[in-house]
Amino acid sequence: MRRETHVAQAFGAQPTPEAVKAAIEADSKAATKVQAIERERSAEWLAYLTMATSQRDHMLDREDQRGSVFFWGWRPAMSWMLLFLWSWNGVILPVANATAGTSIVPIPWEHLLGFAGLWLAIYGGGHTIKSVLGR
Missing domain, CATH: 1.10.12 (Lyase 2-enoyl-coa Hydratase; Chain  A, domain 2)
Known part of the structure; x- marks a missing residue:
């Protein structure tokens, strides 16, 4: 009570x-x-x-036990950067180009996709390896 x-x-x-x-x-x-x-x-x-x-x-x-910000912070920082790059390429840049009348070239989609795939392999694959090895 x-x-x-x-x-x-x-x-x-x-x-x-x-x-x-x-x-x-x-x-x-x-x-x-x-x-x-x-x-x-x-x-x-x-x-x-x-x-x-x-x-x-x-x-x-x-x-x-977490250690310094660099020790644990690089993973979320990379994820936020990828989120920003996709938003930049798909939303922010086209709107900026249309409203300002500029012609800024976007990041090539295949480069962005390759970078995102590499990051998912490192981040997701690393967690898979950690869970399989029990660490």
Whole structure:
């Protein structure tokens, strides 16, 4: 149960923040009741906080193991670059040429397709090799 539920039960109120607040403000011994609930539930709340702290520490350790931005960032950077190049060739450049009256030559589609295929082979194939070798 959530803390608000326990407090609401102790004060005989609905388990909503507004109802609990009104019940606490109306009761002259509210601090004593809340302290009693905190004593009763302290082990449960401590276990929850310990678990949350452990999860946070685990996530921070994983972030520390990632290394530098270059170590992990080159793959998403290459994917974003490919997305930009396809957008440039298929949308941005034709619109720019039509509106500005220019004749900028696009990247040859076969070069773009070859580059994208090479990237998919490196990125996707690398993940396949990693999963097969178990690394």
